[in-house]
Amino acid sequence: MADPKIQISVVVPLFNEDESLRELHDWVKRVMAENNFTYELLLVDDGSTDNSWGVVEELAGENDRVRGFRFVRNYGKTAALQTGFEASRGEVVITMDADLQDSPDEIPELYEMIHSGRYDIVSGWKKKRYDPLTKTIPTKLYNAVTRAISGIKLHDFNCGLKAYRQKVVKSITIYGEMHRYIPVIAKWNGYGRIGEKVVEHRARKYGHTKFGLERFLFGFLDLLSIAFVNKFGRRPMHFFGSIGTLMFVLGSFMTLWVIGEKLYNLYVGLKFRNATDNPLFFLALVFIIVGAQMFLAGFLGELFIKQFVSKTSEYSIAEKTDNTIEPKHS
Structure with a gap:
């Protein structure tokens, strides 16, 4: 459940990003202070082999709003996001990458779009990108296929900068490489108010990308899996x-x-x-x-x-009346 004292949970999956973590933390902290937001910063270390976890521990010691999680090995971005979603307590959950290519300055507007009640999800759209053609061309193809299959008119499904109503992240489960399809999964779970916001895409300042071209193949297979399970999973x-x-x-x-x-x-x-x-x-x-x-x-x-x-039910109940009595289970 959301903690009424926490307006925003920022979930950051990371893998070997020790150079950028402190700068990202300071930037997020400054944005939150300027806008008088109550927040928590969840840093999920996906089995880093550099000093990332040491930096996370330092930041958590300096700022009690920082919460760190460390995997015993590299499980992938989806696992890191799922862990962050389960631990989040804020009214609005915002995800972003740790490499400083996502700008924390986008947080106030993303928060307002969710808080206003207009949207369940707001996905970032990196309209102007600083990626090589070997990445941008497959991304455009991948986005076109996803739009066609899902019916969701987003330009950039793969953008790590997204905002969610807390109910959304608590009602879905992601695995494999399904973090790219959270809007698709959410829509099929009844959260269809999906918006889009043009966001700044910054050039990478430290390190190098951790993803190869194989992610597009795996991502496409995951999309087919999601589509099949959603349509025929119960029949x-x-x-x-x-x-x-x-x-x-x-x-x-x-x-x-x-x-x-x-x-x-x-x-x-x-x-x-x-x-x-x-x-x-x-x-x-x-x-x-x-x-x-x-x-x-x-x-x-x-x-x-x-x-x-x-034995169990996956049906999501949006609300109950105050006089609803919970059924007794024998």
């Missing part, structure tokens, strides 16, 4: 059963065709030909077997979902 038979039924029907039709052809040849006195001499025989066999397996996969999925739903 797997609709997916597997539909494909299985179609393949089984096609295989059965091919089988009847092969049998009919053989009977016709016998009737008209044509030279006898074994059914196995017809390529359709083997294709029909494959379709029938795979179709039956797909249908069985859907059936097993339905059994699993039934057991899962009987």
Whole structure:
């Protein structure tokens, strides 16, 4: 639950950023003081091998609004953000990268856009970027595919600078490389008021990027996973059963065709030909077997979902009336 005394939780995932951490901390602290915000700064060290954790400990010792978390190894940005989301206590949760390419000066306007009640999420858009073409071109392609699949009209899904209503981050769970798709996951969980703000993209001051081109491949696979689970996660038979039924029907039709052809040849006195001499025989066999397996996969999925739903529920309740009585569980 949100702490009414904390207006903003700033969540910063970091990996080998010891050179920039103090400067980032001082910048965030100055912005908060200038705007009289109550805040907490959550620094999540994703298994750094440099002195990042030492800097985090120093900052936490100097400023009681700093909270540090350190992973035993490198789990990835998504894991760091999930940890920060779970620990956050502010009314508005703002995420940003630790490399100083995101400007803390954007925080007041991002906060106001969420606090005003207009949006559940506000995503930054780095309209002018300081990245090489090897990064910007794949990013544009990735954003276009994500827009097409999700229906969310954002220009920059991958921007680390985002603001969330606290209910949003507490109602979602991310893993893998799914931090890029938090707006997509949130929308499919009922938080569809998603806005966008043009933000400053600063040139990297220290170190080098920690991400390679493989992240786009993994990110695309995660997008397909999210889309599939959201659409068919609670009704797997609709997916597997539909494909299985179609393949089984096609295989059965091919089988009847092969049998009919053989009977016709016998009737008209044509030279006898074994059914196995017809390529359709083997294709029909494959379709029938795979179709039956797909249908069985859907059936097993339905059994699993039934057991899962009987024990827990993923339905998000926005509000309850004061006289709502919690049901008793036997």
